[in-house]
Amino acid sequence: MTTRILTVDEAVSLIHSGQTLVVGGFGMTGYPTRLLTALAETDVGNLTYISNNVGEPGLGGGLLLRRGKIRKAIGSFFTSNPEAVQAHLANTLEVELIPQGDLAEALRAGGSGIGGYYTPTGAGTRLAEGRETRVIDGVPMVLVKPLRGDVAVIRAWKADKAGNLQYRMTENNFNQAAAMAADLVIAEVEQIVEVGDLEPDFIHTPGCLVDVLVESKLEPDMLGTSANVAVSRKKVDAHRLVIAHAALEELQKGDVVNLGVGIPTLVADLIKPEHGIVLHSENGMLGVGPEPSTGGAMEHPINASKVPVTALPGASYFDSAMSFALIRGGHIDTAIIGGLQVDAQANLANWAIPGEPILGVGGAMDLAVGARRLIITMTHTDKQGNPKLVPECTLPLTAANVVDVVITELAVFKFIDGRLTLTRLLNGHSLEEVTSKTSAGFAVDLGNF
DSSP states (O other), rough: OEEEOOOHHHTTTTOTOOOOEEEEOBBTBBBBBBHHHHHTTSSOOOOEEESOOOOTTSSSHHHHHTTEEEEEEHHHHHSHHHHHHHHHHHTTTTTOOOHHHHHHHHHHTTTTOOOEEEEEETSSSSTTTOOOOOOOTTEEEEEEEOOOOOEEEEEEEEEETTOOOEEEEGGTTTTTTTTEEEEEEEEEEEEEEEEEEGGGGSSSBBBGGGGGGEEEOOOOGSSSSGGGGOOOOOOOOHHHHHHHHHHHHHOTTTOOOESSSTHHHHHHHHGGGGGOOOEEETTTEEEEEOOSSSSSSSSSSBBBOOOOEEEEEEEEEHHHHHHHHHTTTOOSSSEEEEEEEEETOEEEEOSSOTTSSOBTTHHHHHHHHHHHEEEEEEOSBBBSOOOOOOOOOSOOSBSOOOOOOEOOEEEEEEEEEEEEEEEETTTTTOOOHHHTTTOOOOOEOOOOO
């Protein structure tokens, strides 16, 4: 077992045109920015890039993209980089979308010698088209094949000279799985220490998986929008706060809850210790606390919105494969996610709009089928005034027959005995107004709350 310690330039010289790169990181956290930036300065191109995202504009993989060195990107969320959208529209970037949990598990499978696995994630959706599907124990399951690359480029917090790696806070994310899923593994690390200086109990990736170490100090300019909580893009208005307060009232003491991006993130700011609710973040954290008043990802973990957060007493960190195993395995009591449409059959559409580039699916498909209870928070109508509660979804499905509760700024609906039912009017809105803005048929039971 021999791990080489190289400079950044020496390490990237081992990567060649036409290869497939597996890249760790979630947003810019736990992301090998220095190595990817150096790679962008070389003549290497025609790369296939497997990662959750492609970095922010001009940073890391974002610089590779800007310079036309990525031919194909395989991952779950590329819309965070508008240059990826532009490249795809210009037909210079091929994109293959895969749900976030499948990305983590497919990499783990690729590094474990597993020929594939079946999952309920994505069944009945556009992403399942052309893929083998079978019913197992009454549940539609989609076959996901393993992912593996020629080179993995990852980031860890510490390494010893034998290549053992230790990750910090939410910087593990996809790195642990990526380290298993390539023939050559290059790890960019904050600090290299002597063999024996890392406690065996705190080693996350064993040195037998790591071929090359590169020491590179983390700098704020490597973290993009996660560098400071002050750049949080959270949108707060009166309607959204009404929805968030109503969502909080649906939760029970002791619930383990995942909050999606957008309106659901506002719920986190309302939770108090006496609520006894434990928040889960899909990038690898249980016990999420409120946003810090200052600081960024240099000092704090981040949540699924890539915003710095705090860790409550008893919090824990883990990699993305474990995080989505918790989701798909039914260990999350409630997921609160956004929606574009919900129909009378409890189907959800929230990831794709016809006519717009479909470059991001994230973890919504995993959450929709894995959480024990699914709450959808959304405005009652779209920007054109069209109802979002509809007889049948016209947008591409995220998951079928999964929604339990829908909360808008006007009302709360629940699926009771399989029927969409209005259970509560919010903020003084009338039944007549709700009816006029809802195209799906619904029952009324205002005594249910």
